[in-house]
Amino acid sequence: MDKGTKRTTIYDLAKLAEASPSAVSSVLNGxxxxxxxxxxxxxxxxxxxxxxxxxxxxxxSLLRRERSNIVGMIVPKYDNRYFGEIAxxxxxxxRAKGFFPVVTCTQRDPxxxxxxxxxxxxxxxxxxxxxxATDPDRISAFCSASGVQSINLxxxxxxxxxxxxxxxxxxxxxxxLILDRCERELGWNGPLRFVGGRLADxxxxxxxxxxxxxxxDRSISVPDTCIMATGYSAEKAATALASFRxxxxxxxxxxxxxSLEGVVRWYSELHSxxxxxxxxxxxxxxxxxxxxxxxxxxxxxxxxxxxxxxxxIGKADTPNxxxxxxxxxxxxxxxx
Amino acid sequence: MDKGTKRTTIYDLAKLAEASPSAVSSVLNGxxxxxxxxxxxxxxxxxxxxxxxxxxxxxxSLLRRERSNIVGMIVPKYDNRYFGEIAxxxxxxxRAKGFFPVVTCTQRDPxxxxxxxxxxxxxxxxxxxxxxATDPDRISAFCSASGVQSINLxxxxxxxxxxxxxxxxxxxxxxxLILDRCERELGWNGPLRFVGGRLADxxxxxxxxxxxxxxxDRSISVPDTCIMATGYSAEKAATALASFRxxxxxxxxxxxxxSLEGVVRWYSELHSxxxxxxxxxxxxxxxxxxxxxxxxxxxxxxxxxxxxxxxxIGKADTPNxxxxxxxxxxxxxxxx
DNA sequence: GCTTTTTGCTTCATCGATTGTGCAACATTG
DNA sequence: CAATGTTGCACAATCGATGAAGCAAAAAGC
Numbered sequence: 001m002d003k004g005t006k007r008t009t010i011y012d013l014a015k016l017a018e019a020s021p022s023a024v025s026s027v028l029n030g031x032x033x034x035x036x037x038x039x040x041x042x043x044x045x046x047x048x049x050x051x052x053x054x055x056x057x058x059x060x061s062l063l064r065r066e067r068s069n070i071v072g073m074i075v076p077k078y079d080n081r082y083f084g085e086i087a088x089x090x091x092x093x094x095r096a097k098g099f100f101p102v103v104t105c106t107q108r109d110p111x112x113x114x115x116x117x118x119x120x121x122x123x124x125x126x127x128x129x130x131x132x133a134t135d136p137d138r139i140s141a142f143c144s145a146s147g148v149q150s151i152n153l154x155x156x157x158x159x160x161x162x163x164x165x166x167x168x169x170x171x172x173x174x175x176x177l178i179l180d181r182c183e184r185e186l187g188w189n190g191p192l193r194f195v196g197g198r199l200a201d202x203x204x205x206x207x208x209x210x211x212x213x214x215x216x217d218r219s220i221s222v223p224d225t226c227i228m229a230t231g232y233s234a235e236k237a238a239t240a241l242a243s244f245r246x247x248x249x250x251x252x253x254x255x256x257x258x259s260l261e262g263v264v265r266w267y268s269e270l271h272s273x274x275x276x277x278x279x280x281x282x283x284x285x286x287x288x289x290x291x292x293x294x295x296x297x298x299x300x301x302x303x304x305x306x307x308x309x310x311x312x313i314g315k316a317d318t319p320n321x322x323x324x325x326x327x328x329x330x331x332x333x334x335x336x
Numbered sequence: 337m338d339k340g341t342k343r344t345t346i347y348d349l350a351k352l353a354e355a356s357p358s359a360v361s362s363v364l365n366g367x368x369x370x371x372x373x374x375x376x377x378x379x380x381x382x383x384x385x386x387x388x389x390x391x392x393x394x395x396x397s398l399l400r401r402e403r404s405n406i407v408g409m410i411v412p413k414y415d416n417r418y419f420g421e422i423a424x425x426x427x428x429x430x431r432a433k434g435f436f437p438v439v440t441c442t443q444r445d446p447x448x449x450x451x452x453x454x455x456x457x458x459x460x461x462x463x464x465x466x467x468x469a470t471d472p473d474r475i476s477a478f479c480s481a482s483g484v485q486s487i488n489l490x491x492x493x494x495x496x497x498x499x500x501x502x503x504x505x506x507x508x509x510x511x512x513l514i515l516d517r518c519e520r521e522l523g524w525n526g527p528l529r530f531v532g533g534r535l536a537d538x539x540x541x542x543x544x545x546x547x548x549x550x551x552x553d554r555s556i557s558v559p560d561t562c563i564m565a566t567g568y569s570a571e572k573a574a575t576a577l578a579s580f581r582x583x584x585x586x587x588x589x590x591x592x593x594x595s596l597e598g599v600v601r602w603y604s605e606l607h608s609x610x611x612x613x614x615x616x617x618x619x620x621x622x623x624x625x626x627x628x629x630x631x632x633x634x635x636x637x638x639x640x641x642x643x644x645x646x647x648x649i650g651k652a653d654t655p656n657x658x659x660x661x662x663x664x665x666x667x668x669x670x671x672x
Numbered sequence: 673g674c675t676t677t678t679t680g681c682t683t684c685a686t687c688g689a690t691t692g693t694g695c696a697a698c699a700t701t702g
Numbered sequence: 703c704a705a706t707g708t709t710g711c712a713c714a715a716t717c718g719a720t721g722a723a724g725c726a727a728a729a730a731g732c
C-alpha cells in the first residue's frame with residue numbers, strides 16, 4: 001500500500017494499469033471521454049488510483065494549466081465574530097463557485113500582511129481579497145505589478161475596488177438608538193462617548209462622522225474629551241475609561257466587540273451607578289444581547305459584502321469608489 | 337510594467353538581466369553565494385525582479401524541490417474563540433518554524449472534511465492536522481495511504497496520534513466549582529444538568545464522566561433527565577431547556593460556548609428566579625466573564641496543545657494513546 | 673610562459689500533469 | 703479488395719524553477 005516515502009504519481013499508476021501516463025491523466029481529470037479512452041481502461045485506472053490512495057500533484061497540474069482557480073484572502077484576526085464569519089463564508093461561497101479558497105490570518109501586522117499577500121500570489125492566486133488590511137494600497141500595487149486582481153474588503157483602498165460597510169449610516173443609527181434610550185430610560189441627553197478604534201482608520205473616521213452627525217442633528221455639542229478612539233484591544237478601551245467614574249447617567253458608543261470587552265470590564269467594576277449606563281456597539285456578538293446596559297449592536301452584512309466582492313472577481317471595469325453595504329441594527333431590551 | 341496578462345518568470349528576468357535563468361533562480365532563492373554568482377549580477381537581478389513585481393511560481397518551485405514545507409489544518413468553525421485561537425496560533429507557530437500553514441474551515445461536514453483533507457494533500461502538504469474532525473480515522477487512513485503524516489487535535493482518532501484536552505479532569509473541576517457555588521450561594525446541592533454536546537462525541541463523553549464522577553464523590557445521584565446532550569448549536573440547547581422553569585435553585589454544566597448562547601437566551605427569558613441559577617461552561621469566551629449566573633469557564637490550553645502537536649511533526653514513533661493537555665479553570669465572582 | 677586553481681557563469685535534465693498530434697488496429701463503405 | 707472513417711490509445715513537448723555538471727576566462731603559482 002505505502003510505497004516507501006514517495007507519493008504515487010500517474011506514472012506509477014500507468015505501470016500498474018499497463019497504460020500510458022497521458023491516458024491515466026485524462027481518466028483522472030475527467031477528460032477521458034473527450035479523449036476517447038475506453039470505459040474499460042477508465043474503470044481500471046480509477047480502481048487502481050483508489051487502491052493506491054492517489055492524490056493529484058496540484059503543483060504539477062497547475063504548472064501546466066493556465067488557470068489556478070485559487071482565490072486568496074487575508075484576514076486580520078479570528079478573535080471576533082465578524083472576521084470569523086467573513087473567513088467562513090468566503091470559503092463556502094468560493095467553493096460553491098468552483099474556486100479553491102486560501103485564507104490566511106495576518107495579526108494586524110502590516111509586514112505580515114504584505115508577506116502573506118506575496119505568498120498567495122506565489123501560489124498563483126487569481127485574485128486576492130485583502131480584508132481589513134492596514135496598508136491595502138501596497139498590496140494592490142504589488143498585485144497589479146504581478147497582474148493579479150485585488151479587492152479590498154472591510155477597509156477601502158485607492159488602487160483597487162473596495163467593498164465596505166456603510167459605516168456612516170449605521171453609526172448614525174446606532175448613535176440615535178443609544179441617545180434615544182438614554183433619554184427615555186435615564187432622562188439624559190448626552191453627549192455620548194466614542195470608545196475604541198483609531199481615527200486614522202477609515203472605518204473609525206466614518207463612524208465618528210455618523211456619531212457626530214447625529215449629535216449635531218440634536219444640537220448636542222460633543223467635547224473632544226468624549227472621543228476616546230485610543231486603539232483597538234480591550235486593554236486600550238479599559239485604560240481609556242479607567243479614570244471615568246460617572247456620577248450620573250451616561251452613554252457610550254463602542255467601536256468594536258474587542259473594545260466592548262474592555263468596556264464591559266470597566267462597567268462590571270463600577271461599584272455604583274452601573275444601572276445609569278447605556279451603550280451600544282458597532283459589531284455584533286451573540287453574547288452582546290445579554291450584557292446589561294447594552295441597547296443594541298450593529299451587525300455588518302457579511303453575506304452581502306462577500307456577494308459584492310465575488311461579483312467583482314474577473315471583472316475588468318471595476319469602480320474605484322467604495323461599494324457601500326448597509327448594516328443591520330439589532331436592538332435589545334434593557335438587561336439588568 | 338505589466339506585460340499583458342502573463343506573469344513574470346525567471347526567463348523574463350534572465351533576458352532583462354542578460355543572464356541565464358538558472359543564475360536568476362539561484363539569486364532569487366538565496367543560493368547564489370554558494371553557487372558563486374557575483375554580487376554585481378545578484379544585485380542587478382534583484383533590482384529587476386523588484387521592478388517587475390516578480391513572485392516565484394510556487395507550483396514550479398515545489399515540483400522541483402523535495403519538501404513543500406506546507407502543513408495543512410482543517411478546522412470545523414470560526415464561530416467560537418477556541419477554534420479561532422487554534423487557527424490563529426497554528427498559523428503563527430507554523431510560520432515561526434518555517435512552515436507554510438494552510439487552514440481550511442469545514443463546517444462540521446464530514447464530506448467536506450474529507451474533501452478538504454484530500455485537497456491539502458494534493459497541495460503536497462507534509463502533514464495534516466485534523467481539528468475537531470467528525471471522522472478523523474477516515475482522514476488518517478487516506479493520509480497514510482498517500483504517505484502523509486496526520487495528527488488529530490481536539491478530538492482523538494485511532495489511526496493517528498492525537499492531542500486533546502484533559503476533558504475528564506477539567507469537567508470534574510468545573511462540576512465541583514458549580515456545585516460548590518450552588519451550595520454556598522444558594523444552599524442547594526444539585527444534581528446539576530449537563531447541557532449541550534453529543535454523547536457519541538469523545539469529548540462530550542469524557543466530560544460527562546467527569547461530571548458524573550464529581551457527583552458520585554458527593555453522593556449526589558444524577559437522574560437521566562439531567563443529561564441534556566442534545567447536540568451543539570444554540571438552538572438545540574435553548575430548545576432542550578425551553579420547558580424547564582426552575583421553581584427553586586438550580587445549576588447547569590454547559591458543554592460549549594455555542595450551547596451557552598442558548599442557555600443565556602433561556603436564562604434571560606426567565607421571568608423570575610434567575611438569581612437562583614448558577615452555571616459554568618466548558619470553553620471560554622471573553623464576554624462569559626460578565627454573564628450573570630456564570631461562575632466559571634474552562635479555558636483549553638491552545639498554546640500547549642499546538643506545541644504538543646508541532647512536537648509530533650516529522651516524528652516516526654508517535655504514541656497512539658491521546659496526549660492529554662490540562663485546561664485552566666477560570667472562576668468568576670457573582671454577577672447579578 | 674605555462675600549468676593549475678578559482679571564479680562566474682551557462683547548459684541541460686528533471687519534477688508530475690496536461691494536451692496537441694500521430695498512428696496502429698479495426699470497422700465501414702462502395 | 704481498396705479507400706475511407708472511427709476507435710483507442712501512445713508520444714513528446716510543455717509549464718517554471720532547480721541544481722548537478724561542465725566550461726571558458728581570469729587569477730595564481732612555479
